[in-house]
Amino acid sequence: MNLLSDVLLLHRLSSDEQDFLVALLKWKGIDHLEWVRSSGFPSSTKEVLVWKKDASPEDIRSAHDWSREVSLIGRFDSEEKNSFVRAGATRIYDLNSFPLEEFPFFKFSKPLHPEMVVLTQSPDLFSKYRSLLRACGSNAHWCKDILGLPNMLKETKPGVLVLDSESFSIRELVPKMKGLLGTPYFPLSFCLIDFNKENVYQNLATGLKDIAKAFFEPKDLLLFLRDRLALASPPKDSFFQAIDWSGSPRNIREYEFPNVPDGMLERAEAAYLYRIRRLFLWMGEGANRGTEISA
Numbered sequence: 001m002n003l004l005s006d007v008l009l010l011h012r013l014s015s016d017e018q019d020f021l022v023a024l025l026k027w028k029g030i031d032h033l034e035w036v037r038s039s040g041f042p043s044s045t046k047e048v049l050v051w052k053k054d055a056s057p058e059d060i061r062s063a064h065d066w067s068r069e070v071s072l073i074g075r076f077d078s079e080e081k082n083s084f085v086r087a088g089a090t091r092i093y094d095l096n097s098f099p100l101e102e103f104p105f106f107k108f109s110k111p112l113h114p115e116m117v118v119l120t121q122s123p124d125l126f127s128k129y130r131s132l133l134r135a136c137g138s139n140a141h142w143c144k145d146i147l148g149l150p151n152m153l154k155e156t157k158p159g160v161l162v163l164d165s166e167s168f169s170i171r172e173l174v175p176k177m178k179g180l181l182g183t184p185y186f187p188l189s190f191c192l193i194d195f196n197k198e199n200v201y202q203n204l205a206t207g208l209k210d211i212a213k214a215f216f217e218p219k220d221l222l223l224f225l226r227d228r229l230a231l232a233s234p235p236k237d238s239f240f241q242a243i244d245w246s247g248s249p250r251n252i253r254e255y256e257f258p259n260v261p262d263g264m265l266e267r268a269e270a271a272y273l274y275r276i277r278r279l280f281l282w283m284g285e286g287a288n289r290g291t292e293i294s295a
Helices: 015-027 057-065 078-086 123-135 146-156 170-178 200-211 218-230 267-278
Strands: 007-011 032-034 049-052 070-074 092-094 116-119 140-143 160-164 188-192 214-216
Touching (some): 057 070, 057 078, 078 092, 116 123, 116 146, 123 140, 140 146, 146 170, 170 200, 188 200, 214 218
Parallel strands (some): 007 049, 007 070, 032 049, 070 092, 116 140, 116 160, 160 188, 188 214
């Protein structure tokens, strides 16, 4: 089974909806096991989908302790949703907006993005990238330390490197990264940066602009990756995501972001991508930084 999520946590589903979900799993040939509240996380392989009714935020942490991919299904007010997100939820299917029968159980068969290495010390940030990329048939690798980056790049050969400048001292990051420039395994690189931070352009001038092809607010890069799930070929122009080192908005495609998959998507494939994208709509929208693409 090529399951998109191997744990489903249910929140405020009716008994009829729970019965329908179980019938849907049987109809799709998915082996499943109920996680009973009175017991701990059930022992099973990742080929068996575990589901639990009346889920709580603590269940997110328990499932993550078992290295499981979790999706929430249900109805949530804003505070309930925030409590699950704070606990580490990255995939939320809101039944207030979408029908239960259209929940995406399986991964997309074609990788939509190249694999990435994410250099960050933030487990929350990395988990969002990994969850999104895995939903797209790809993967993200976590590098927590600059010293370990060269070996990880050699071993994983990613298509993109994402640098979280907020996790490291700029004075420490820049010289060590410059030593990797020009090596055959150094990929296309993007930098995450807080544009509201004091002296942000001074940091760019100290050498970050020589390392990264474009700069993003952390949320904006996630949203660009998410919204590629709704793009067919030829790709729709995507504004406002990339910021060049002078602070001007640029079209991400000027930076040769790999276009995966090549060719036209079948109508059924495109429709299924929209279903997967629904799991990440809770992330909201990106920042508008202008209305024109910089020349």
